[in-house]
Amino acid sequence: MTGDDAQRETDGRTRLTLAAAGASGIWDWDIAGDRLYVDDRFAALYGLDGDMAGRALPTATFFSAVHPDDRARLRIAVAGILGGAERFSKEFRLVRSDGTIVWVHGRGQGHADERDEPVRFTGLLVDVTERRLAEERLRIAQTAGGVGTFEYTDGYATVAVSAQFCRLLGLHPATALPVRTINALVAHGAPIVPEDVNAATEIAGEFMIVRADDEETRWVARRGEIMRDLDGPGFKIMGVLYDVTEAKRSEAKLRELNETLEARVQEEIAVRMQAEDTLRQAQKMEAVGQLTGGIAHDFNNLLTVIRSSVDLLRRPEISEQRQKRYIDAIADTADRAAKLTRQLLAFARRQALKPEVFNVLICVNGIADMLRTVIGARVELVIESNCEQCFVEADIGQFETAIVNMAVNARDAMNGEGRLLISLDDQPSVPAVRGHASAEGAFISVSVSDTGAGIPEDVLPRLFEPFFTTKEVGKGTGLGLSQVYGFAKQSGGEVEVTSELGHGTTFRLYLPRASTPPDAGEETRSPAQERGQGRVLVVEDNEQVNEFASDLLVDLGYETVSASNAAEAIGVLERLDGEFDMLFSDVVMPGISGVELARIVRERWPAIRIVLTSGYSHVLATDAGHGFTLLHKPYSVQELALVLQGRVAV
Amino acid sequence: MIPDDIALQELERDALTEIVNIGVSRAASNLRKMVADQVILSVPSMEVVTKRRAARLIAEREVSDLIAVRQDFAGTFSGRALLIFPQSNSLELVRAVTGDEMSPAEIADIEHEALAETGNIILNSCLATMANMLQRSLTMTVPHIVRGDGSSLFEVGDDAASDGLVLFLYIDFAIRQRDIRGYIAMVMDLPSLAALKLLLAEFIERIVGNAA
Numbered sequence: 122m123t124g125d126d127a128q129r130e131t132d133g134r135t136r137l138t139l140a141a142a143g144a145s146g147i148w149d150w151d152i153a154g155d156r157l158y159v160d161d162r163f164a165a166l167y168g169l170d171g172d173m174a175g176r177a178l179p180t181a182t183f184f185s186a187v188h189p190d191d192r193a194r195l196r197i198a199v200a201g202i203l204g205g206a207e208r209f210s211k212e213f214r215l216v217r218s219d220g221t222i223v224w225v226h227g228r229g230q231g232h233a234d235e236r237d238e239p240v241r242f243t244g245l246l247v248d249v250t251e252r253r254l255a256e257e258r259l260r261i262a263q264t265a266g267g268v269g270t271f272e273y274t275d276g277y278a279t280v281a282v283s284a285q286f287c288r289l290l291g292l293h294p295a296t297a298l299p300v301r302t303i304n305a306l307v308a309h310g311a312p313i314v315p316e317d318v319n320a321a322t323e324i325a326g327e328f329m330i331v332r333a334d335d336e337e338t339r340w341v342a343r344r345g346e347i348m349r350d351l352d353g354p355g356f357k358i359m360g361v362l363y364d365v366t367e368a369k370r371s372e373a374k375l376r377e378l379n380e381t382l383e384a385r386v387q388e389e390i391a392v393r394m395q396a397e398d399t400l401r402q403a404q405k406m407e408a409v410g411q412l413t414g415g416i417a418h419d420f421n422n423l424l425t426v427i428r429s430s431v432d433l434l435r436r437p438e439i440s441e442q443r444q445k446r447y448i449d450a451i452a453d454t455a456d457r458a459a460k461l462t463r464q465l466l467a468f469a470r471r472q473a474l475k476p477e478v479f480n481v482l483i484c485v486n487g488i489a490d491m492l493r494t495v496i497g498a499r500v501e502l503v504i505e506s507n508c509e510q511c512f513v514e515a516d517i518g519q520f521e522t523a524i525v526n527m528a529v530n531a532r533d534a535m536n537g538e539g540r541l542l543i544s545l546d547d548q549p550s551v552p553a554v555r556g557h558a559s560a561e562g563a564f565i566s567v568s569v570s571d572t573g574a575g576i577p578e579d580v581l582p583r584l585f586e587p588f589f590t591t592k593e594v595g596k597g598t599g600l601g602l603s604q605v606y607g608f609a610k611q612s613g614g615e616v617e618v619t620s621e622l623g624h625g626t627t628f629r630l631y632l633p634r635a636s637t638p639p640d641a642g643e644e645t646r647s648p649a650q651e652r653g654q655g656r657v658l659v660v661e662d663n664e665q666v667n668e669f670a671s672d673l674l675v676d677l678g679y680e681t682v683s684a685s686n687a688a689e690a691i692g693v694l695e696r697l698d699g700e701f702d703m704l705f706s707d708v709v710m711p712g713i714s715g716v717e718l719a720r721i722v723r724e725r726w727p728a729i730r731i732v733l734t735s736g737y738s739h740v741l742a743t744d745a746g747h748g749f750t751l752l753h754k755p756y757s758v759q760e761l762a763l764v765l766q767g768r769v770a771v
Numbered sequence: 772m773i774p775d776d777i778a779l780q781e782l783e784r785d786a787l788t789e790i791v792n793i794g795v796s797r798a799a800s801n802l803r804k805m806v807a808d809q810v811i812l813s814v815p816s817m818e819v820v821t822k823r824r825a826a827r828l829i830a831e832r833e834v835s836d837l838i839a840v841r842q843d844f845a846g847t848f849s850g851r852a853l854l855i856f857p858q859s860n861s862l863e864l865v866r867a868v869t870g871d872e873m874s875p876a877e878i879a880d881i882e883h884e885a886l887a888e889t890g891n892i893i894l895n896s897c898l899a900t901m902a903n904m905l906q907r908s909l910t911m912t913v914p915h916i917v918r919g920d921g922s923s924l925f926e927v928g929d930d931a932a933s934d935g936l937v938l939f940l941y942i943d944f945a946i947r948q949r950d951i952r953g954y955i956a957m958v959m960d961l962p963s964l965a966a967l968k969l970l971l972a973e974f975i976e977r978i979v980g981n982a983a
Contacts, residue, residue: 193979194785200978201789204904207796208812237800292831293824302831333831 148229150180150242152203157182163246166225168218188214188222202231202242209244212253224253269362271345273300273314275355280314289341289362291332306330308338318347318356327365340369404604405522426454457490459755476612478635481511481520481545481565488521495525496532496541505544513565514635515612523605527569527628530602534573534626542570551615551631563634564614568627575622584618605630653765655702656680658729660690660718662710670705670761677762679703687713691721699726703765708735708751719749732764782979783971784817787940790904790974791815794897795942795955801896802944805889806867809947817940825939825958826925829855839917839924840890844898846909847970848963850938852898853917853924854890856953861886863951887914897955905970925958938964 146163150156159167159182161174167186187195191213198211209229214222229244263269269286280303284294290306292298304312308329315324324345331338345360378385430447433439439447485504493502513520524543531541548564576584585606605628609616613633620626657679661667664685671681682701684690687710694701704722708715719731736754752764779787792815799810820828829837839855856864865878865885873881891914902909917924938959945952959967 193782193975196979197782197785197789197975201792204789204793205796205900206789206792207799208792231796233800237797293828295831298831 145245145247147245148183148243150183151240152242153240155180166215166223166246166248168215186215186217188216190214199242202229203239205231205233205237205239207231209242212249222250223248224250267363271303271314271358271360271362273358273360275316275357286362289339289364290330291334291337306333313341313343313362314358318358322347324358324360327369339364339366341365401519401604401607404526404607405518407526407604420458423454423458427451430454455755456757459757462755476514476516478512478514479517479520481513481567481632482506482508484517484520485524485543485545485567488524492525492528492541496528497537499538500532500535501540503540503542505542508545508547508565510634511545511565512635513612513632515608515614515632519604519608519611520632523608523630524567524569526602526605527630530628531569531571531573531626534571534575536573539572539625542568544568544570547634548631552617554615554617560615564631565634567630567632569630570625570627572625575624576618576620576626577622581618581620585616602628653678653762656682656700657703657705657765658682658684658690658693658701660684660687660704660706660710660715662686662707666707673758673761674705674765677758677765679765686710687715687718687721690718694722694726699729701726701729703730703732705732705734705765708733716749730767779817779819779968779971782975783968786971786975786978787817787967788815790901790971791817791897791940791942791957793904794900795944797900798893798897798955799944801892802889802946805892806946806949807870808867808949811945811947813943815940815942817938819936819964820939822925822937822958825937825956826920828939828941829924829954829956830920836918836920837924838886840886840894841915841917841924842891842894842898843912844909845911846902847905847907848909848959848966850957850959850963852894853956853958854893854953855924855956856951858918860951860953863949864889864946864953867946867949867951883916886916890914890916893955905967905974907970936961936964938967 146166147160148163149158151158154177156177157180158177159169159174161171163169164171164174167182169182169185173182183199184192184195195211195213198209202209207230209227209231212224212226215225216222226247226249227244228247229242231239232241232243234240263283263285267285267289269289270283271286272281277300279297279299281296282298282303287294287298290303292302300312300314300316303314307313308331310328311326313326313328313330318324324343324347327340327342329338329340341362342365343360343362345358348357348359350356430451434444434447482504489502489504496502528541528543535541544567546566546568548566550562551560551564553559585602606616609630609632614631616631617629618626619629653674657674659667659671659674659681661670661683662685667683667685671683674681682693682697684693687706690704690706704719706715706718713721715733715735719733722729722731732750732752734752734754734756750764750767752760756764795812795815799812803810818828836858837855838858838861839853841851841853843849843851862875862878862882865882866873868885868889869878869881878885894914895911898909898911939956941954941956943952943954
């Protein structure tokens with residue numbers, strides 16, 4: 122092996138190593154001589170034969186391995202240098218013999234002679250493939266993440282920045298910005314680029330800025346690290362900037378929310394209570410609506426009895442015994458009708474939820490008549506009690522509504538024909554239903570079972586949703602069972618439904634058993650036997666009713682004076698100097714109302730007892746008695762007697 | 772947004788960059804001789820923007836007041852060239868070109884004149900080189916000194932003309948030992964841009980020819 126050979130081999134190895142390491146090559150373009158000299162690393166990057174290094178090559182070699190798409194660009198750049206430009210800085214692609222592409226950065230310098238004529242063009246070629254990839258990744262990361270980067274060297278007037286950094290601040294993208302330009306955007310507070318960092322090793326902060334382009338106020342966060350010179354006080358900051366406006370706004374909103382939480386909770390509760398109230402009333406009116414259909418039917422039956430009895434009574438040849446029978450029939454029928462309307466009115470009344478301890482059996486029996494009317498004659502109603510002390514603590518009105526709702530549902534399930542069983546039972550626990558765990562404790566269950574078609578399994582889970590209904594439009598609003606559910610939950614109970622297609626459905630309402638029975642009260646009061654006495658002023662605008670009431674009072678032993686309105690009544694009182702024991706007045710009258718009259722009388726003649734009477738449901742619903750005794754129309758003689766004797770507070 | 776007949780293609784942009792590079796290099800070479808110091812140049816950046824935007828581009832980069840030497844040029848393409856630097860730098864530049872031999876009072880006296888002369892040499896060599904590369908001739912007005920912010924340098928007002936498009940290109944330069952930095956900026960209006968585009972196409976044809 123000759124010395125030359127050895128040298129060549131060594132060069133070859135070096136070249137391969139350097140090429141593999143992505144090292145840089147140099148070129149020297151002799152403009153005057155129109156020749157190009159390159160070193161072996163340049164040759165390796167260009168894929169030239171190693172022999173070419175150091176030799177005079179045609180200048181076209183400079184463009185030989187360049188990617189066709191970059192060639193024109195590069196030619197123009199070189200033309201600039203050949204024309205006298207000083208700086209050359211281009212990135213372009215080289216195509217290797219194996220077809221792979223290498224990105225290189227050529228950085229060069231044009232040299233001129235003393236007459237400013239360009240004579241040489243020298244430069245350095247660096248493989249930047251890796252860097253291009255990294256840059257691309259960084260660019261994507263910055264854009265996607267909205268993160269801008271900056272680099273500041275202590276004492277410099279400018280900061281190296283990324284395009285995203287400029288965009289965040291609303292500045293035109295640039296690679297360097299003056300420190301002042303950046304810091305001038307901060308609305309108030311510390312600067313984004315600190316000129317003094319003391320002993321800190323990292324920087325973090327949030328800044329309110331006014332963006333340069335649209336002048337929008339935004340928040341940006343800064344994070345970064347401080348790198349100190351090994352000697353001396355110099356430092357360098359490398360940091361990132363990102364927009365945190367949304368987070369800041371959410372934070373502010375959250376703070377505000379926290380501060381006003383209490384007020385809003387109260388407001389929300391009020392709104393919700395109002396809505397619940399409305400829903401409850403709607404649910405009740407739904408039940409009333411269901412009731413009235415049945416009741417109208419029942420009423421017609423009652424009226425038929427009365428009407429035909431009266432017709433029969435008009436016959437001249439009727440015996441006394443028959444007369445009595447017809448009169449009794451009329452009286453009984455009227456009583457039944459009155460009872461029905463009273464239940465209906467009491468039921469429809471708007472009232473606050475008021476839990477009280479009551480006997481479930483008595484309550485159910487109390488509404489049995491109404492239920493019969495509701496379910497119709499072809500459905501048999503059976504009430505069964507399997508518990509001794511069926512006391513629960515709940516709102517009676519809601520309870521009754523729930524029973525009616527379940528009964529109406531049962532009626533519809535049976536198409537108006539079958540058997541409705543209401544059964545009361547002691548229960549030691551509530552079974553697990555709808556994902557709720559079972560609950561131990563003393564409960565009373567009220568089961569409403571029908572012999573209807575049953576409920577398909579897919580409908581079962583939705584039964585208790587408000588406004589869920591399988592009924593036709595106009596037949597039901599779907600509020601009934603949701604009321605049952607709401608009532609059960611509110612009362613600390615549960616409602617369970619079991620159904621078998623073709624055999625029937627059972628709704629079982631569980632309510633916690635109340636430990637203390639309520640005061641027995643005066644449920645079995647003896648009818649008024651004693652006769653009344655005293656002078657009563659009867660005020661009533663309806664002539665017949667006035668006359669009727671006066672007759673009744675006289676029959677009961679009272680002396681009466683009639684007035685047809687409040688003004689007339691006051692006239693009578695003044696004339697007779699208040700010589701009355703009692704005022705018995707209608708509430709709704711033309712002119713001064715009964716309540717107004719009662720107030721006047723109470724003030725001027727306090728000794729006179731006052732009893733008001735009304736048949737209007739809205740009067741009954743709004744506590745229109747205003748503290749005065751109120752007797753509901755229609756009233757029986759017995760009720761009137763009890764009230765006048767002050768024995769019943771109605 | 773930008774009409775096709777003035778939007779620069781990538782190669783035209785490259786070509787213009789190089790032509791400006793050549794012009795600026797000549798200018799820097801002249802400046803270098805005048806201050807006997809290294810002059811560093813950036814790669815030119817160029818954009819077709821509104822006049823208003825051009826003013827902002829300068830303002831964003833300089834908060835303080837600016838001073839500029841302004842020369843208008845006319846020929847196949849016309850426009851305005853500016854040598855801009857922070858006002859605080861101007862005395863230092865005068866000191867540099869006058870060779871550090873004058874007292875501060877003397878420098879202040881000749882500031883105006885010295886700046887105008889320096890600007891004239893730099894801008895002239897730059898523009899003349901560009902015209903030469905494009906094989907056209909240009910006439911130039913005498914230099915004016917302008918002080919103010921970006922808006923006043925570009926005469927941006929509230930008038931509609933400020934929304935007109937211009938070719939804005941600028942090059943940062945710095946004199947290494949002197950803490951002097953500034954910009955060379957050029958503004959051309961649309962008719963000039965269209966003319967310039969044709970000249971650039973010719974230039975590219977000459978350089979790349981059928982070798983591309």
